[in-house]
Amino acid sequence: MDKKEQILASALKLFVEFGFHGTPTSKIAKEAGVSNGTLFHYFATKEDLIKELYITIKNDLNQFLFSKITPEDSVEAIIKKVFIYFIYWALDNREKNHYIQQVLFSPHIFQISESVLMEQSQKHIQLIEEAKATKIIKDLPTDLIYTLANSHLMGIYNYVVNLPPDQQKPIIENGFEMLWDMLTEQK
Amino acid sequence: MDKKEQILASALKLFVEFGFHGTPTSKIAKEAGVSNGTLFHYFATKEDLIKELYITIKNDLNQFLFSKITPEDSVEAIIKKVFIYFIYWALDNREKNHYIQQVLFSPHIFQISESVLMEQSQKHIQLIEEAKATKIIKDLPTDLIYTLANSHLMGIYNYVVNLPPDQQKPIIENGFEMLWDMLTEQK
DNA sequence: TACTAGATTGACTAATCACTCTACAAAGGT
């Protein structure tokens, strides 16, 4: 692992444990096994480090999610895969998931440009549009569906994260069904 | 408004805007119109201020929610009221709502004692237990229902917060129906 | 009036932190 990655990994660990304020750049450098100067060689400011870490994690997540899709998958199958694999990713990468939330509810999120944020949600939005177009899911505003799906996902995650691994699967599967029913059932 | 309240109000405003790190105690004192020393007369440490602000807001919210309930309300009516009024509270108190989330995804949450946190969710948990006992809602684990309801609530809030006020009501009402269907519908 | 206890002030301090700077090493191109 090269130094830059090492710095990002250390920053992730420390930010999640001690928060942005509670983590001096000096401690990040020490944990990463590099000098103070090296950290600032790769990241001009601490803020840049916080931002780049966020973007890196989000990109990794998206790449992982969409790598699970095969061309023959139906829209419904894709949505289910994105749902299920997000949970498994979050369970395997708890710190990363926590970090994303941490940034989301901090002023640092405003430092990340609108276009970068939109780029990251674009594929998900597109997926919802497709599902709406083919009448699989209800005709609610796309943003509303996106927000509700995200929230539901976090809800399921927050519950299963405290469960022993052998009890997680049924809840996750059922969790998807709940969301799917919510988005498809007709009154 | 006495000085202590003034300090809490200023801290809320600044923490939400600039984050915990970005807000020195000196700025809080200045914004509150009190001296540096006065702040530390009321709050031994900055951490104490962060904690107390969280607890105060949460208590205010709970008091507000349960003040809307009348003795003749059915369990279903109570749940609906708690849902609907939470959204309206959050819309009227955006900074407070944001602050709660901010603390929730920060290391400061671990500084708040388990018993205080449990006390605050107790009434909500109890409500779910009642609904389950009277077979109104599905027999899922209470914690799961609690988590899902919370997430759904935040999802709806996140969507309506960007809507013009006159378009909010139908979404909120419909949002409750979605959750209710999810928790009651039989397969 | 005199006493007391809490409220309030703001200058002060010791520590910390983000970031700089200089020096040197390694790598790579020509």
Added chain:
DNA sequence: ACCTTTGTAGAGTGATTAGTCAATCTAGTA
């Protein structure tokens, strides 16, 4: 072999900050 670029180190610095402290003020009570 020479030069340029990039990587790495770590001591140093100026600014900032949480928290202290001694002094003053205020209001209640006897």
